Amino acid sequence: MALTEKQKIFADEYLVDLNATRAYRVAYPTVKKDETAAAAGARLLRNVNVSAYVQERMQDRQRRTEVTQDRVIHELAAIAFAQITDYLEIRNNTVVIKDTAELSPGQISAIAGIKEGANGIEIKLNSKEKTLELLGRHLGMWNDKVEVSGLAEEQSKLSELLEQRRKRREDT
Secondary structure, eight states, rough: OOOOOHHHHHHHHHHHHHHHHHHHHHSTTTTTOOOHHHHHHHHTTHHHHHHHHHHHHHHHHHHHHHOHHHHEEEEEEEHHHHHHHTTTETTTTTEEOOOOSSOHHHHHHHHEEEEEETTTEEEEEEHHHHHHHHHHHHHOOOSOOOOOOOOHHHHHHHHHHHHHHHHHHHHO
């Protein structure tokens, strides 16, 4: 897996924030247009050596940090499915806040903040809407792109038919 010096710079920069355009401009500072850098960066990411290097480094980082997709999804799920009744209950028209020592790690991770306000203790949970959106995207529930399938196959068939027609004309 031999990378050129520029490819290595690109790949290392890409690993910082997964922005191929920015990484390409760092590796190749003479490129002035973002469109050029974006196209060239995307092309570099398809390079077998660059892709293998990036994947290897990402796996190294995953092992080192122990941050896995499963852990991220588990954390998102804890936030997305947290219920206010996990943190408090109402008894005899009085709000009783549960002791944080009784909460699970998943329940604690759903808390964005706790503070004492003018009306007593306030518990703020992380955004369920945003977290559900992230989980939905991961599961492919919301697709921002429209996929056109079969277009290449249809073009191929059309090209074939046109070629057959051209040959018939030449034969006559």
